[in-house]
Amino acid sequence: MDSDLDDELRRLFSDDRLDVHTTPDATDAVVRGADRRRRRRSTMATTLALVALVGSGVGLTQLRSSTDHMSDELLPTASSTASSPPSSPSVSTFTSTSIVTVNPPAPNSNGSTPGNNNGTTGAPPPKQTTTAPPPLPPSESSKVGKLALAMTEADALKTGALVEPGTPAGSCTTYATTSVPDGDAAVISPANGIVRLTFPSFAKTQRGISAGSAVADVKTAYPTATQSGSTLLVQMAGTPKWSYVFETDGATVTTVRMRLAANDCSV
Structure with missing residues (x-):
């Protein structure tokens, strides 16, 4: 049994078909691969050495910086403080301007101010006085009942307010009225019509x-009233121009009349 197995193994090992045939450049390929692996390992070793060197340098630098920092902290600062001159305090300067108004000096008896020789320079300006305009004359109606100033005699007779002629006043005619029995209650001018009521x-x-x-x-x-003897006159606004005539006894009014400014009658 064992001899048969040995024979079979010898037959197999002697079979040419099981031989491994190599190419002519197989040896060169193996040598080149070995060279590449050797260069790769050399490069990796160099890189690791450089990394280690750099790391050690950084550590030394940090260690040196830490040491220097600690040395600086431990050094006394009195010498440096003493050598530098003390800083002067900061001073801020500001300027304030104020305007004060005082009363001007009183003028001397010659009209000049103290310290002034010519009496003009430095003198206070003259006071300006304003005159209030006179009040305007009041405005009211120039009628008494149906009669009005400047009404013609014909128009006045048509109103029925004239009663009868009174005493003639030159070229003018006087009338009593239905409300005033006096003969000169109305005075009529041929040229200007009724001139007084x-x-x-x-x-x-x-x-x-x-x-x-x-x-x-x-x-x-009537603030614009002017006095002439015992009579108060008040000029009124309007056209035609006319006035109130207040006849008084000195204290009270006795008669109130209206008079046309263009009065050509003798009353």
Whole structure:
């Protein structure tokens, strides 16, 4: 049995078909591969050496820096402080400007101010005075009942307010009226029409003045009133121009009349 196995093994080993045939350049390929592996290992070793060297250098540098820092912290600072001069305190400077107004000096008896020889330079400016404009004349109606100033005689007769002619006043005609029995209650000019009308005793002006009113009340109601003897005159605004005539006894009003400015009659 064993001899048969040995024979079979010898037959197999002697079989040419099981031989491994190598190419002519197999040896060169093996040598080149070995060279590559050797160079690779040499390069890796060099790299590892450089890394180790760099790492050791960094560690030394850090160690040196740490050592120097610790040395600086342990060194006394009195010498450096003593050698440098003390810093001067910071000073801030500011300028403030204020304006003070004082009263001007009183002028001397010659009209000049103290310290002034010519009496003009430095003198206070002259005071400017303003004059208030005169009050405007008041404006009211120039009618008494149906009659009005400047109305012609014909138009006045048509109103029925004229009663009868009174005493002629030159070329003018006078009339009593239905509300005033006096013969000269209405005075009519041929050229200008009615030039004067008398108020009834009970009638009041538009500002509340009538016969019996105090003179002070007239001046209050009509600030532009001017006095001529015992009569107060108040020029009124309007066209044609006319005035109130307040006849008084010195204290109160006795008669209120309206008079046209263009009065060519003798009354």
